[in-house]
Amino acid sequence: MGIEEKLPSGVLLTTVEGVAGYFRQASFWPATFGLACCAIEMMTTGGPKYDLARFGMEVFRASPRQADLMIVAGRVSQKMAPVLRQIYDQMAEPKWVLAMGVCASSGGMFNNYAIVQGVDHVVPVDIYLPGCPPRPEMLMDAILKLHDQVQTRKLGSNRLEQIAEREEAALSALPTSEMKGLLR
Numbered sequence: 809m810g811i812e813e814k815l816p817s818g819v820l821l822t823t824v825e826g827v828a829g830y831f832r833q834a835s836f837w838p839a840t841f842g843l844a845c846c847a848i849e850m851m852t853t854g855g856p857k858y859d860l861a862r863f864g865m866e867v868f869r870a871s872p873r874q875a876d877l878m879i880v881a882g883r884v885s886q887k888m889a890p891v892l893r894q895i896y897d898q899m900a901e902p903k904w905v906l907a908m909g910v911c912a913s914s915g916g917m918f919n920n921y922a923i924v925q926g927v928d929h930v931v932p933v934d935i936y937l938p939g940c941p942p943r944p945e946m947l948m949d950a951i952l953k954l955h956d957q958v959q960t961r962k963l964g965s966n967r968l969e970q971i972a973e974r975e976e977a978a979l980s981a982l983p984t985s986e987m988k989g990l991l992r
């Protein structure tokens with residue numbers, strides 16, 4: 809991906825990971841991007857009452873090239889999906905995606921041909937936030953959990969090992985079709 813991937817493993821890399829993770833998690837710039845009712849809660853989160861500025865991310869960027877966090881706030885229509893993907897592709901690496909609300913995460917109650925049944929069909933999602941709509945406190949909680957992910961993100965050869973481990977865990981996880989929920 810870049811010079812990061814060429815870094816050798818060892819004590820030095822562990823230290824670089826810690827420093828890079830600290831600065832990255834403390835300086836998220838979200839893309840200005842709202843799709844439906846969840847976006848109202850996202851906008852509220854940026855207001856003075858909830859004060860996202862505390863976490864260094866009050867600046868929602870109008871250009872995807874200046875953003876490293878995509879908050880997918882609302883249902884994704886089939887027509888919007890390629891646009892969303894294009895915005896994601898234009899964001900600079902490293903970048904993260906937060907699926908906000910049940911519609912973005914799984915299609916929610918819109919189980920029909922017009923709505924993408926989970927934005928993970930279009931872009932890789934780092935964290936899912938349940939709720940309809942999730943309250944601003946829930947969004948901030950998800951952002952803080954994402955901070956933890958970013959802080960512990962590996963670099964260089966350690967990153968390749970981490971990706972392999974996560975892929976292994978995903979392959980051995982119980983398929984959602986076999987999960988038992990309230991409706992089964």
Ligand code: SF4
Nearest residue numbers: 845846909911940941
């Ligand atoms: S999860 Fe609820 S609030 Fe959010 S977009 Fe869907 S219907 Fe709207």
